[in-house]
Amino acid sequence: MTILGSSAAMPTKRRGLPAVAVEREGELLLFDCGEGTQRQMMNSRLGRMQPSKIFVSHAHGDHVLGLFGLLMTLGMSDRKAPVKVFGPAEVGDMVEDVLGGAGLPFELLFERVTGGRVVKEKGYIVRAQRSDHHGESYAYRLDEAKRPGRFNPDRAKELGVPEGPLWHRLQEGKAVRFHGREVRPGSVVGPWRMGRSFGYSGDTRPSGRLQRFFRGVDLLVFESTYTSEYQDEAEEYGHSTAAEAGRLAARAGVGRLVLTHFSPRVPDAGLAVKEASRYHADVSAGNDFESFDLPLHD
Ligand SMILES: [Zn+2]
Ligand SMILES: [Zn+2]
Structure with missing residues (x-):
């Protein structure tokens, strides 16, 4: 998992707009695609890898405006394989408005998300859950299939x-x-081995629904727009504080918590990590270009 952008609302010198990449067995999945994501990808370990599926949490500009440029570049690089975009209906309308007549050389498929299972592949599934933000917004969770046990x-x-x-x-x-x-x-074969799991919150207030949705995930990327000092703003604008992210992750029994979506007003991610760490033992700041490995389960 690589953080491509970790700022909220607007970019800063050091942080791009929200995008998270997950690489698994040669496939690249993107969660949100803020403005500048394609350039962030080039400057990250992903280089010119191309995403096959893009999951958009909601239609706010900071999460979606990078989609159009990225898809147009994929068109110019003569991509043939289809790309699927998932998100609320409003995102589908934006994609149609901007790219409907663009004559992309590959099939661009939009799938409207309303919650529940959105992808079922041989090796993994992705599910969506309504989150608690202004407008229709979703959190996503990827679960890999379990693997056969160790052969003796x-x-x-x-x-x-x-x-x-x-x-x-x-x-x-x-x-x-x-x-x-x-x-x-x-x-001759040991017990089945659990698949890995990953969660992405998008923008949201913490909620019991999300706590249940993220139960037991190995790695959770959760928004942490504010520190506790800005609790009122978090409630007003439909965001979470670092402490709230830490509390939810702890209650959900999450393995590892990565904070992202930092307000430009809270430039010190170290403070956010400190706040969340009061509740959860394994918290990191998801700064731009940072990668986190998910080891296979034994
Ligand atoms: Zn946002
Ligand atoms: Zn938002």
Whole structure:
């Protein structure tokens, strides 16, 4: 996961507008696409990698204006593979208005998000949940499929299973038959291993609904527009303070919390981390270009 922009509302010298990239098995997924995202990508470890799916939280300019430039550049680089954009209906209208007549050389598909499952691929699913902000807005959660357990080759040899296709079948969790005997995967393969999970809040007040939605995620990127000093502003404008982000992450049993979407009025992300750390043990500031690895579960 790479933070491409960590500022709220307007960019600063050191922070671009909101965008978070998730790379998994060669595929690039973007969560929000603030103005300047394509250039931030070039300056990050992603280089010229191209996103296949873009999940937009809501139609506020700071989260969506980068989409059009990025997609036009993909068009000029002669992309052929389709790109899917997910978001509330309003984002679909913007995409149609700006790019409807652009003659992009690839298929641009917009899928309206209303909550629930939005993507189901072989290796992962993505779900959306209404968040609590001004206008229709969504948080997203990605869950990888569980992986088969660890294969024990010594045990397979002891049981006399010949190496080759039968081993593969066992690794996939299927029983095998040979010489009239049956060997079940449970005797040579360890328990299933959990897939990794990732959450992205977009702009929101903390809520019980989001706390449940993010239950147990390994890595959560949560907005932290303000520090506690600006609690009133957070409530008025539909945002969270760092302390609120930390409290929600702790209650949801999140593994690791990364704060982002810092108001230009709160330039010291260190203070935000300190506030959230009162509630959660693993908090980082998601500064531009910073990457966070999610190790596979054993
Ligand atoms: Zn915002
Ligand atoms: Zn907003």
